[in-house]
Amino acid sequence: MMNEINKILIANRGEIAVRVARGCHNCGITAVAVYSDPDRTAFHVRVSDEAYPLDGITSAETYLVQEKIIEIAKSCKADAIHPGYGFLAENAGFARLCAKNNIIFIGPSPEVIKLLGDKLEARVAAIKAGLPLAPASTQDIEDIPKAKIEAGNIGYPVLIKAAAGGGGKGMRIVNDEDSFEAALKMAASEAKSAFGDGRVYIEKYIARPRHIEIQIMADTHGNVVHLGERECSIQRRHQKVIEESPSAVVTQDLRKRMGDAAISIARATGYVGAGTVEFLVDEDLNFYFLEVNTRLQVEHPVTEMVTGFDLVKEQIRVARGHKLSFTQEDVVQRGHAIECRIYAEDAAAGFVPCTGKLAAYQEPAGPGVRIDSGFLAGDTIPVYYDPLIAKLVTTGRTRETAIKRMIRALNEYIVHGVDTTIPFNLLVMENESFVSGILSTHFIEDEFPELADSLSHSEEELEISAMAAAIIDYKQHSKITATANKRAETGSPWKLSGRVSGLRKVW
Amino acid sequence: MKKVQVSTADKSWDFVIREEDGQMLITQNGSDHPVDLIRLGQSRYSLIIDGHSHEIGVDGSFDGYRIFNGSRSEKFLVEDFELARIKKEAGIEDTVKQLNVIAPMPGLIIQINCSEGDEVAQNQPILVMEAMKMENDIKSPKTGTIKSIAVALGDSVDKGQVLIEFA
Structure with missing residues (x-):
């Protein structure tokens, strides 16, 4: 069964909405944006072909209101809805509502979303599919x-x-x-x-686990492939902040076993589209099933960079009812890719969100740099949503090159007006354990027990900033003095203007 | 020529700035550094000191300057050197040093971990705010004594609102 898709409504905002709009344009599809009041001039609105208001401010009033989004999709005649990640991406009810209104939901079926969204049901499905799970007692303890x-x-x-x-x-x-x-x-x-x-x-209890996940893609013709792993061990508050592919510890053999496990749960549940099977990996490289995310992940670009496939384009192919454009044999990981999430957050103060206007904003470029961002210079980071500004991805033939390029790109990145996690990312890129590939989900606490101190300015850097403050202050005062002197010499321009118009009256 | 004192909450520098034959010079501890400052936009400057190139951003929307240098920012107070000396002798503290605790974002006060009169250390968590669906620790910007707590449990606060004042 083939589905015609000429127009896609993107039910999201920020960098992922921009990413999906680009994917649509790569396929010659019209991209439709929706926006809340504070997002009227946001990048995702400007990059899309059509844009419709959601009338409201908070997520609950806008991006989460299923009926509003369906209404817009129907009135603009969108063939499909891409949910991005977050918001309605893993909402089985929304997927069902799309189907009811003859709109294609780009993702797996509502039944699969529901099954895999329930941790206990997903665990049962994983056991049935033969996936390894962390050993546990079969029932609660009485004796x-x-x-x-x-x-x-x-x-x-x-x-x-x-x-x-x-x-x-x-x-x-x-x-x-x-x-x-x-x-x-x-x-x-x-x-x-x-x-x-x-x-x-x-x-x-897995003491020092790594978080390693497998990207899968499945079509409606029974083809399921995996696109290798992403290591996402560096996390704060159980949220990933730095991701990479391949993982420094995954061998070809381990990759095959983890990939096969991911494929078997996808097959067992009738999975369709892009998905991610997450695992914890212990120090002896045993892996244990964690959960399945039934959507495009934030960190999907690292997989795209090493495999060369455009995952949004493949999602659209699958939604159209086509076969995947590649088979398992075509998937080859080339080189290395690292992603740093750039959040408007003060890492030293415990990753507190910082909102405000991007007074200056200039993204890095050059060899091996990809950036997926949701903002432009002059934009304001609203307080109402996730404070992710951009995802900076660097690639290289080796992990070492990708890290060096990341350091270079982070140093080149200019963000004035809000604090960002750029200094934190630099700290990690220059950390010995990170460089050696010694990672665990406890990385931040282990390596930087006093993160605020580790992030403090260097003496030289602070002195340059102090000098800059003194010089800017000096220039501003000398300008004020110069203007005042000039006024004293020539008289106020307002007075002069008043006199001229006064004279005109006489004439 | 101008002699100034630049300070943060816990550090200060003395600089002399002068111009000679159109060349601006900044002097620190007796050594001269040639300076070239060009404005690039509203709040953006290219600064070359001793041949080293820096991209500087400025936010002057409070008593002093918040300087963005590279990817970090810091708040500075710039004062006439003599005035700073007189104020210090008279025991008047400047605004950067007083540093009240202000709300970094709009949110809800869900926990208060200090009382009036408490001695707190720099970076000690003193409040918890719920914002952006997350609990955020608000830490003390400096070591000092808490004079007053301007908010109560359950208060919803605006960005920039004073939460705690230091003695």
């Missing part, structure tokens, strides 16, 4: 001696987790059998008071 045996079988350290839990409550890391019983009791009582449910279970 302490039995639980001890189970913990011993799983192997210490173990994690005691609340069955009803979340947010770290009712969670305990246990390093040996001696401390097991006390930890279990504490976790259970904490879970009881936090969730009114004291059930706990045991899971293998």
